[in-house]
Amino acid sequence: MAFRTINLLKNIRYGNNLFRFSTSTFVPVNNKKIANVNQYKTEDDVVYLEDPDCFGTLAGKSRIDEKLEDDDDIKEEKFLSNIPLKSQQLTIKQYADLIKQYLKFKRIKEAIDILEIRMLQEDKVKPENYIYNILIGACAEVGYTKKAFKLFNDMKRRALKPTGDTYTCLFEACMNSPWPAYGLKMATHLRNLMIEKGVEPNITNYNVMIKTFGRCSDLPTAFKIVDEMISKKIKIRVHTFNHLLHACISNKETGLKSALVVWRKMLKMREKPNIYSFNLMLRCVKDCNLGTKEDMLEVFDIIQEHNMLLNPAPKVSQIESSQTYLPTNNFIESEESVQQQSSKKESEFNIEKKENKFKCNEVNEGQNCNVENNHSALDLVENTVELVENFKKPVPLVEKRSVPNLLSKLVQVNEVMALQEVTTPQDKFAIIGGHEDFLKEMQVYSVIPDVKIFTQMLPLIENNTEAENKLMESMKTLKVKPDIDFYNMLIKKRCLRLDYDTAFEVRNLIEEDNVVRKTHPLNKKNKLKVNIMTYGILAMACSTRSKADELLNEMKEKQIKVNIEILGTLLRNGTRQMQFGYILHIMEVVKQESLRVNDVFIKHLEAFNDKCTTIMEKNKKEDRESPIFAAAYERFKSIYSNWLKEINIQEALKPEHPWKQFMEPHPTPIQRENIKIIEPKRFYKRNRKFIPYTPKI
Numbered sequence: 115m116a117f118r119t120i121n122l123l124k125n126i127r128y129g130n131n132l133f134r135f136s137t138s139t140f141v142p143v144n145n146k147k148i149a150n151v152n153q154y155k156t157e158d159d160v161v162y163l164e165d166p167d168c169f170g171t172l173a174g175k176s177r178i179d180e181k182l183e184d185d186d187d188i189k190e191e192k193f194l195s196n197i198p199l200k201s202q203q204l205t206i207k208q209y210a211d212l213i214k215q216y217l218k219f220k221r222i223k224e225a226i227d228i229l230e231i232r233m234l235q236e237d238k239v240k241p242e243n244y245i246y247n248i249l250i251g252a253c254a255e256v257g258y259t260k261k262a263f264k265l266f267n268d269m270k271r272r273a274l275k276p277t278g279d280t281y282t283c284l285f286e287a288c289m290n291s292p293w294p295a296y297g298l299k300m301a302t303h304l305r306n307l308m309i310e311k312g313v314e315p316n317i318t319n320y321n322v323m324i325k326t327f328g329r330c331s332d333l334p335t336a337f338k339i340v341d342e343m344i345s346k347k348i349k350i351r352v353h354t355f356n357h358l359l360h361a362c363i364s365n366k367e368t369g370l371k372s373a374l375v376v377w378r379k380m381l382k383m384r385e386k387p388n389i390y391s392f393n394l395m396l397r398c399v400k401d402c403n404l405g406t407k408e409d410m411l412e413v414f415d416i417i418q419e420h421n422m423l424l425n426p427a428p429k430v431s432q433i434e435s436s437q438t439y440l441p442t443n444n445f446i447e448s449e450e451s452v453q454q455q456s457s458k459k460e461s462e463f464n465i466e467k468k469e470n471k472f473k474c475n476e477v478n479e480g481q482n483c484n485v486e487n488n489h490s491a492l493d494l495v496e497n498t499v500e501l502v503e504n505f506k507k508p509v510p511l512v513e514k515r516s517v518p519n520l521l522s523k524l525v526q527v528n529e530v531m532a533l534q535e536v537t538t539p540q541d542k543f544a545i546i547g548g549h550e551d552f553l554k555e556m557q558v559y560s561v562i563p564d565v566k567i568f569t570q571m572l573p574l575i576e577n578n579t580e581a582e583n584k585l586m587e588s589m590k591t592l593k594v595k596p597d598i599d600f601y602n603m604l605i606k607k608r609c610l611r612l613d614y615d616t617a618f619e620v621r622n623l624i625e626e627d628n629v630v631r632k633t634h635p636l637n638k639k640n641k642l643k644v645n646i647m648t649y650g651i652l653a654m655a656c657s658t659r660s661k662a663d664e665l666l667n668e669m670k671e672k673q674i675k676v677n678i679e680i681l682g683t684l685l686r687n688g689t690r691q692m693q694f695g696y697i698l699h700i701m702e703v704v705k706q707e708s709l710r711v712n713d714v715f716i717k718h719l720e721a722f723n724d725k726c727t728t729i730m731e732k733n734k735k736e737d738r739e740s741p742i743f744a745a746a747y748e749r750f751k752s753i754y755s756n757w758l759k760e761i762n763i764q765e766a767l768k769p770e771h772p773w774k775q776f777m778e779p780h781p782t783p784i785q786r787e788n789i790k791i792i793e794p795k796r797f798y799k800r801n802r803k804f805i806p807y808t809p810k811i
Contacts, residue, residue: 133428171506193426201796203237208794210245219789222776225252226261231751239434243274250280254287258776259300272764281308289326292772300331301656317348319355328361333372334360352388354379362402369402370542371409374520378416381523386559389567392552395521396570399542417525518545521555538782543574549585553592564599565589572603577611585758594628598642605652614655646674649762653683659696662687666703676707682715697722711766720753726750 204212209228226249233239246269253262269276272281284304291297307324308315315323320343327335336358342348347731355376362372377438380387404410461481506799521524536542547555557565568589575581582604584614589596600622610616624642631641648667669676681700688696697719704711726747733740 147178153785172757198237198680203239204240204794204796206242207240207810208246209233209239211257211794212484212791213245213248215791217248220256221780222256225249225781241272241274243269243277243280246274246276247283251283253776254283255289256776257287257290257292258773259287259291259297260773261776275666276313278319281313281315281319282322283387285322285326286805289322289329298332299380301326301330301686317351317354321354323358324354324557328358328364330377331364333361333365338601345618349609350385352380352385355385356388356390356394359391359398362395363397366402368405368409370404371413373398374413375416377521378413387561389564392556392561392563393566393570395546396567398573399546400539400570404536404542404545413520413599418521423698460726462635519545519551519555521546521552539574540576543571549575549581553588560575563594564593565594565600568596569593569600569603572607573602577607579613579616580606598624598645598648598678601642602645602647602651605648606654608788609651609654614657616651617655644672646677646680649674649679650683653680654687656684657687657691659688659693659699662696662700674755676703678704678709678712678715681709681717685715687716689718689725692722692725694750698750700755701753705757706772711761711763713767716763716767723751723754 209232213225213228216222216228229249231304233241235247248267250262250265253259253675266276266280266284269280281304285301288297288301288304291300301323308607320339320478324336325335329337335539340350340354343354358376359373362369362376365372366763377387377391377395380391388671456691535547543549543552546552552571553563567583571585572582575585586596601624602706605617605620608614608620621644624644628642649665652665653662656665665684666676681704685700687699688700701719704715730747732738
C-alpha cells in the first residue's frame with residue numbers, strides 16, 4: 115500500500131513537470147530579485163519557457179516589449195476619439211470670411227493657421243478648394259511662392275480638383291517671387307504639369323502666363339504662348355496685348371523695340387488700345403531702350419509692311435504736325451471766293467428758273483416744262499457737289515513736324531530713316547509723338563487720360579519748368595486733377611536737377627489745390643495730404659542742418675514716424691558738403707528713434723570716413739596744417755566707433771529672409787491696434803425627432 119502511494123506521488127510530480135514545461139509562459143526566477151518588476155525590467159528578470167523560435171534553453175533569453183503602440187497610432191487614436199460636435203463647427207463660408215478678415219490686415223500667418231490648425235486639427239472640417247484658392251491668392255500677392263505650392267500639393271493630396279483660379283494664383287506667385295530665377299523654375303514646372311495632366315488653360319490663364327514669363331525675363335516663352343493661343347484659334351484681345359507690353363518691360367536693352375512690334379501687331383489685328391496700353395507704353399519708354407540700328411530697321415520694316423496693308427489715300431495725313439490746325443489767309447480768301455461763286459450761280463439759277471416758268475405758261479406743254487425743270491435740278495446738284503469738294507480740300511498746315519509718331523496707324527517711314535541712336539528718355543518719348551501728339555493719339559482712340567498718364571509723362575518731358583507748367587496746363591484743359599503722387603514726382607524731378615527753390619514751391623501748389631477743393635463739399639474727401647513719400651523727396655533738398663531740423667519737426671507735428679531711408683538721404687546731403695555737425699546730428703537721431711540701419715546708410719558713413727582719411731593724408735604729405743578739420747575728424751572718429759557698438763552693427767546688417775515675416779505670428783505692438791476680428795456666430799441646431807401626431811381618444 116505504501117509502495118503504491120509513493121509511485122502515485124511520483125507520477126503526479128512528473129505530470130506537473132510536463133505540464134509546466136509544455137506551456138509557453140514566463141515565470142519569475144526569484145521573487146526577491148524582481149520585487150520592483152513594474153519599475154524596471156531587464157532581460158535577466160524574465161525567463162521564457164519553450165519559445166517556438168528557439169530549440170531548447172541554450173539560445174538565451176529574448177526580450178519582448180509589452181508596449182507595441184507608435185506615436186502616430188496615438189495621434190490617430192486621439193484624432194478619432196476627440197471628434198467635435200456639429201454645433202462647434204462653422205460653415206465653409208464662415209471660415210472663408212474669417213480668413214478674409216486676417217488678410218485684410220496682411221496677417222498671412224494667422225490666415226493660414228485658420229486652415230491648418232483650426233479647421234484640420236481642432237474643428238476637423240474638410241476644406242474645399244475655395245479656401246485653398248483664397249490662401250494661395252494671398253500668398254501669391256506677397257510673393258510667398260513656396261507656401262503657395264505647398265498648399266497646392268496639399269489640395270491635390272485631399273482629392274480636391276484645382277480650378278482655373280488656382281493656376282492663375284500659382285502663376286502670380288511665381289511672378290511676384292523675390293527670386294526671379296526660382297519663380298521662372300516653378301512657372302516652367304507648373305506649365306509642364308498642366309500639359310502633362312491635360313489641363314486646358316482659359317484666356318485668364320494664358321494672360322497671366324505671358325505676364326509671368328515676361329516678368330521672369332523669359333520673353334521668347336511669352337511670345338510662344340501667344341502663338342499657342344493663335345494656333346488654338348483663341349481671339350487675341352487688347353488685354354493679352356497689354357500683358358505682352360508688360361512682358362517687354364523686363365528687357366531693358368531692346369524692350370522698347372519689342373513693345374513697338376507688339377503695338378503694330380495690335381493695330382494690324384484691329385484691336386483698340388485702352389488706357390492701360392498707353393500707360394504701359396510710357397513705362398517702356400522710361401525703362402527700356404530701343405536697341406541697335408538693326409533693331410530699329412526691323413521695326414521700320416514692320417511699319418512699312420503695315421502701311422502697305424492699309425493702303426492709305428494720299429489726302430490723309432494724320433501725323434504731319436504736332437500743332438493744332440490753323441487756317442491761313444489763303445484759306446480764308448479761298449472761302450470768300452467760293453461763297454461769291456456760289457451766290458452768282460444761285461442768282462443765275464433763279465433767273466433761268468423764272469424764264470422756264472414763263473415759257474411753260476406760254477407753250478402750255480407739260481412735258482417740255484418737266485424736262486427743263488429736271489435740267490435745272492441737275493445744275494443745282496452739280497453746284498452743291500462743287501461746294502463740298504472745295505471744302506474737302508486739305509487744310510494748309512502752319513508748322514510741320516520733323517519726327518512722326520510711331521504709335522499712329524499711318525507712319526511716313528522716309529522721315530524716320532534719319533534716326534540712328536536714341537538714348538535719352540526725351541528722345542525716346544519724341545519718336546512716339548511727345549507730350550502733345552501722345553495725347554492726340556489717345557483722342558483718336560477715344561481714350562481719356564488719367565492722372566497716372568501725366569505722372570508717367572513727367573520724367574519723359576524736357577527737364578525745365580516751362581515743360582512742367584505746360585503739362586499741368588494740359589491737365590487743367592482735360593479736367594484731370596493731380597494727386598499727391600503727381601506732386602511727389604514733380605518735386606523729385608526738380609530736386610534731381612538741383613532746383614530746390616521751385617521744389618519747395620510745389621508745396622504751395624498743394625495748398626492752393628486744397629483751398630479750391632474745400633469750396634466744394636463733395637471734394638473734401640479728396641483733399642491732398644502729404645505722406646511719408648513727400649517728406650522723403652523733400653529730404654533731397656535739405657542741404658543744411660537747419661532745413662533738416664525743420665523737416666523732422668514738421669514730421670513730428672504731423673505724427674509721421676521718420677524711417678531710415680529719409681535719414682539716409684539727409685546723411686548723404688551732409689557727407690556731400692562735409693558738415694560734421696550735420697552728420698553727427700543724423701547719427702544721434704538714428705539712435706534716439708531706435709531705427710535699424712541698412713547697407714546704404716553705412717556705405718555713406720564709410721565713404722565719408724575714407725574721404726576724410728584721404729584729405730588728412732594729403733595734407734600731411736603737402737605739409738598743410740588744418741587744425742579745425744583735424745579736430746572735427748578726430749571727434750567724428752571717436753563718436754563713430756562708439757556709435758557702431760551701440761547700434762549692434764553686425765545684427766543690424768544681418769540679411770533678413772523675405773519670407774520670415776510670413777512664417778512667424780505678427781508681434782503684439784505696444785500701442786493698441788485698430789484691428790478687430792469678428793468671430794462668426796455658431797449655429798446650434800437641435801436634432802428634433804419627427805413624432806407622428808396621434809390624437810387622444
